[in-house]
Amino acid sequence: MARGIGKGLIGTGAAVAAVGAHDLLQRKHSVLRNYPVIGHMRYLLEGLRPELQQYFIERNWDGRPYNRDVRSVIYERAKGIHGELSFGTERDVHRAGYEHLVHSTTPLDPPDEPPRVRVGGPDCSRPYDMSLLNVSAMSFGALSANAILALNEGARRGGFAHDTGEGGLSDHHLERGGDLVWEIGSGYFGARTTDGEFDPDQFREQSAHEQVKCVSLKLSQGAKPGIGGVLPAAKVSPEIARVRGVPEGQKCVSPARHTAFSTPVELIEFIARMRELSGGKPTGFKLCVGSRRDVLAICKAIREVGTAPDFIIVDGSEGGTAAAPLEYEDHVGMPLTNGLMLVHNALVGTGIRDRIKVGASGKVATGNDIVRRLIQGADYTNAARAMMMAVGCIQAQRCHTGTCPVGVTTQDPRRARALDVGDKSARVHRYHEATVDQAVQMMATMGARQPEDLTPDMLRHNVSHEEVRSYAELYEWLAPGQLLAEPPRDWAADWQAASADRFLPSPGGVR
């Protein structure tokens, strides 16, 4: 009897060991590579859908930034599965706030190749043709080396751009050969003197890399506008410290404000300097909009200095981060819809829209997100968290602790090795391709051959349960140069108050 039990235990132990060995060696599931055997619980629960999903999974998912449907679509597209759903929408299509796109009765066939967007104004000598969807800024430090490698390899295969984030340009960004947008923030990591100032020589040297197609200055980010990036001490490994030029094992904080400029005119002059140092590459900045007055101040500065950024990326307050205080994530900064339309209209109204391309980021994950943002004034979009999901993020929301269970946002080499670069880069490539294809298909459905054919009346918004209005009706769309000729009444006070010589604090009445 005892021998029988003993044999049974040995048999069970051998089976568990075999499953564990298989889990460690397979490359598809990062969870199983980090949590052999017990990680199967996750797949078991998913497999029991829909019966138990309601209780065990969906309840959690729906409280998270990306709901079940969006996550499923990202995962399935990344895996090369159809990415379609059966049975019809589960949304209440009458609720206030619901939006839909207007299709044509005579839809077009989509083009063979998705359109690309030329970034580079008259002062740029090396323009770049940007994809409609790109990898948004996420630093090496916030992300693991394997995550950076997978994103960049995916970008290389799919011919789209990968923004480095503000944590410096590392070997991992350069190894695979994908196109890069090199971002610097107020810490100037990778182009920084020992006392934390901007270092032009390092900037010239680093931006000369052939892979760096554009250079970008981060003014602010939607999840935490007004405070600098934070890398918790646990994530400041010796390698991160070297890439950033900061002490190892100490919390790495970017200052709240830049030291290289402090007025709108100085900002535009600094952008021109970055472009010159980079040898004429497209140069722009990223911001989460605070006030309309500050945006108009920048427009005035552009006109006064006589040169313009080649692109402006508008980030929405709904955007993501690896680490930020709850107060900032939830309560500071303008949502993307408002910020994007504001920047677009300010550029149109001051007659400089044709020189500047506008990028948009903030929960862009699916084809309709891209089309919606193009209608609201963007020329192209960037996605951060959707791309993280394509490399295996399961929204554990532990990015700030360094204990990411799937190796995406960790500097712990043991955890990071769970992320298989070959498998995940293919997922990034497939997710991007399927999503852009879907956006282009939707445009064709709407009778638009290219993004320029999309107009604000093609996007409809439920103002209430009963009333649906188009974006053309709901919002004021300025004519080219209108602010210079005769600002509309609603814009006049901000237009008058905006000064190219100072960013104002925000007294009453600021939009």
Ligand SMILES: Cc1cc2nc3c(=O)[nH]c(=O)nc-3n(C[C@H](O)[C@H](O)[C@H](O)COP(=O)(O)O)c2cc1C
């Ligand atoms: C892990 C992580 C790290 C980020 N790091 C940066 C950064 O270094 N620089 C930056 O401009 N934005 C950073 N962001 C913000 C994203 O680039 C993006 O603007 C924002 O998350 C909105 O996009 P999403 O909604 O697609 O995530 C980060 C976001 C995440 C999730």
